[in-house]
Amino acid sequence: MIRDTSFPTRKGAHAAATSIAAILPPTPLLPVEIGGVRCHAKAESLQPIGAFKIRGAWWALSHVEGELVVAVSSGNHAQGVAWAAREMRKRAVIVMPRDAPRVKLDNTRALGAEIVLYDRTGEDRDEVAARVIAERGGTLVHAFGDRYVIEGQGSAGVEIAAQMGRSPSRIVVCCGGGGLAAGLSLACPEAAIHIVEPQGWDMVGRAIAKGEIVQAGPDAPATICDALQPTATKQVNLDVLQDRAQPGVTVTDDEVRSAQRWAFANLRLVLEPGGAAALAAALAGKVPLDEDSVIMLTGGNADPVAFARTLAS
């Protein structure tokens, strides 16, 4: 079954925000001081599944009529879909990479979803999902290239504006496929959108610069940001971001680890690497900041052993 793929809208993001406010309390907008500037950090890592992905999953599943949903995810969208499916008494099958962090696999299973594993190298995850749907039916809920997912993620922007009492001047946001960045672009039309990607995985930044989708090459380097390495954005994300996003910036693994330590000490928050990428760019002085700037802290599903190593380093 193919879902409605019409374009996401600002109105949709507002409708998603209303729907989500009825089931989830707002996440805190925490005061932070970086380089002498007092601004804000949006702690989406405090969502029940530890990531903003619960928003898009909830809004997308609200538009699925059948009982079976299928998703492809390295872990956080997986948990979002599993959580929303459980709440709505649907069944979820999630296609996940075999090397996804253990914590994300365990949490997804604990939420009652069925997991189908694939190899990041050698298997195309979208093909695996298509096979599942061909065999068993169900509706695909794409992790970012989906109207409702984008609108759902945009609900975070609606929430931020309500918490601030005005539009943020700029939003610094990590970027995997571009679902959250696109949603925030729609929800906060007056804000500058700064997208942050791991070094070597800046497929969205490069797509915006080039005006067309860019695929990750086989030589893409390793990154600790497991949540930020889809191999390409989708047309709908690029269409939204093309005229809205600032030139993309990238962060190194060391900058990300440093941001994880900073959040530990200064915000008492656990952030996973990808969830700390926007903060890393802010701390490294790679994006401008003013008092109405918001830094998105997108996820906290960190592997404890890796986190312990980061703390001790």
Added chain:
Amino acid sequence: MIRDTSFPTRKGAHAAATSIAAILPPTPLLPVEIGGVRCHAKAESLQPIGAFKIRGAWWALSHVEGELVVAVSSGNHAQGVAWAAREMRKRAVIVMPRDAPRVKLDNTRALGAEIVLYDRTGEDRDEVAARVIAERGGTLVHAFGDRYVIEGQGSAGVEIAAQMGRSPSRIVVCCGGGGLAAGLSLACPEAAIHIVEPQGWDMVGRAIAKGEIVQAGPDAPATICDALQPTATKQVNLDVLQDRAQPGVTVTDDEVRSAQRWAFANLRLVLEPGGAAALAAALAGKVPLDEDSVIMLTGGNADPVAFARTLAS
């Protein structure tokens, strides 16, 4: 100068809550599921200083007329007083144990306070503070045995009731000197108050059982809960808690570490040992829970090396 030592009141806790709401956003009341029961956790670890102590310090300093305040603290009250003093353009001198966690000493200094160190064994911290006041003047803001400090901590209870839309049925709260427990008792008169102390440091629980103040003996064991080891409660705390608190429970270091790991994985929060004590009691099944129960997560100023060790264990 001796401060007004009249009795703390429920009305005072409400006035404190109004004053504090004007300067600090509410901390989130997070949904948690423990032993199959869905209840709430109040994340006071997300206060700007990483602990609830900012509340009592703010309310107490609001009643100090002079420019110099003096406090005695193992670290979190220190940061609260330093923070409030900076906001109010007062000067703060804090008497801290030489073995206080490095993170707490650093944070207190970074907030502009002057630190006077003392030895936990061999020196009486109240005497050190009295000497500072005799030499330099200033107003003592006691960490827990103070009307305004108790009312200020009680503002957390006012906030919880507003967030729930009703009184909590019970509050599980760690207990050092008993300032927070007393404040919550006043703010939430319909809630059962369960106090949790480190094994061997249950001076408040024993004082309530005995009806008089109990001093820690020289043989009190080591505990990782540095924030929960004052040597005795004060009369005002005992007077409030005497008829309000349930029989006290204690937790072991291992139970506390286990709670720190649970909060890391399930709430993506950094909790210091003392800040995880109430959660430890809940996870160990030592307190009853129902859907209107609230577990206080009181502090997140964890030493990174110790936290890394806890995660890896």
